[in-house]
Amino acid sequence: MRLCILMLTGALLILAGCSATDEVPVDEPETEEADQEEETDKSEAQESEEAADEKEESSSDEASNEENNQSNENADEPAEEETDEAAKETEAPVNVMADIERVDGYWINYSGEDDARSHMIRTNPIEYNGEQDYTVTTASYISYFYGDEFIKTNNYGHNGPHIIEKVPEADRIIVSFHPPEEDTVKLINEASDDASAGNELNTTPDELIGRGKPVEDNMKGTIMFGQEFLTGEDVFTGERIDDNGEFIEDESYYVTGALEYDDNEDYVITAPSYISYYKGRKFMETVEITSVPAYLPEVNGANYINISFHDDHILDLNIIELE
Structure with missing residues (x-):
């Protein structure tokens, strides 16, 4: 009986030893490092995705800003053009003979000659645009030229103001007047509201009219x-x-x-x-x-x-x- 108990106890010990030997050991430190590496990889991937998203948002914002800037520039262009046009429209009329030298004792007669007359004064040539209106403020003679070629002289009689005749073949004019008008005569580069046209009292005869600029x-x-x-x-x-x-x-x-x-x-x-x-x-x-x-x-x-x-x-x- 005692022998059977001993044998049974020994068998149990042998089985316990075998069971302890076959159990797979758990490596705790290696498992924690793997988890950390896996979490790090996930974190880096997430950061890369966030960086890519931020880059796309930044690019999108830059493109949007460029479009807005371009739109603003385009919107400003008409405003600038309108400003320029408004400035032109508000330019004050100019006396185009104000700074032109004058010659005492001469006038341009109906034949285009620089005629000596003690009671007359004339200007030197003044640039002229045949498509624009001009107003002379007092009685005077307006002589039209193309370069040095005489075209015609018009007499604008008494008083004034007068809108002078348009002569598209001319590019220069000379104004002749009497000394009493010296301080008041002006040639304004517009049709004044108080002036009228068609007031030529006399002019160059047809046979003496020059041809001016060829068409x-x-x-x-x-x-x-x-x-x-x-x-x-x-x-x-x-x-x-x-x-x-x-x-x-x-x-x-x-x-x-x-x-x-x-x-x-x-x-x-x-x-x-x-x-x-x-x-x-x-x-x-x-x-x-x-x-x-x-x-x-x-x-x-x-x-x-x-x-x-x-x-x-x-x-x-x-x-x-x-x-």
């Missing part, structure tokens, strides 16, 4: 020469013809050979130049052309011309014989 839209004719002529043997460099018909040295000028001219025909020149007129070999006169295009001045009896022109205009110069 290019209606111009038809024959071109007298081309670029081959201007760069050929019939054009001489380094000289021009003066007012006395003499050839003088001028490095920046060219002069053409003789060109046929008919005083019964109309010609238009396209570049500033000097035109020298001849009857055969006899020199008649030299005329300077400053405003172009321009009609050639008619010189009765001339049958040849020479053209002196600056080298800046070699590509612009031509003469058109009008139909």
Whole structure:
């Protein structure tokens, strides 16, 4: 009996020992580090996602701000344009002859001559826009020019103010007046409310009226020469013809050979130049052309011309014989 108990106790001890040996040990420290690494990875992934979201929001905000700024700029442009237009509309009228020099004892008569008269005063040339209204404030004479070419003189009688005639062929005017009007005469660059038009008492006769600026839209004719002529043997460099018909040295000028001219025909020149007129070999006169295009001045009896022109205009110069 005692032997059986001992054997049974030993078997139990052996079983207990085997059970303790087969149990898998739990490694607590390794499990905590793995959990921490897993939580760190999750945290980093979450931070990356949040950073990406913030970047997208930032980009979206920048794009939105740029669009808003562009919209504001576009909205400001019409306002600036309206401001400029308003400023133009509110510009005060100007007396365009205020700073122009005056010449005592002369006036521009109905033939366009600078006529000596002790009881008259005239201005020097004033720039003129033929599409704009002008008002002269007292009795005066208005003479219209295109460059140096006279067009006509209008007499604006007594008192004033008068809205002067529009002459689109002109680019300059001269105002002549009597000494009593010297302190009151003005030429205003608008049609004054208290002024009226059509008050010309007298004007240049039709046969003396100049043509002024040619109307290019209606111009038809024959071109007298081309670029081959201007760069050929019939054009001489380094000289021009003066007012006395003499050839003088001028490095920046060219002069053409003789060109046929008919005083019964109309010609238009396209570049500033000097035109020298001849009857055969006899020199008649030299005329300077400053405003172009321009009609050639008619010189009765001339049958040849020479053209002196600056080298800046070699590509612009031509003469058109009008139909």
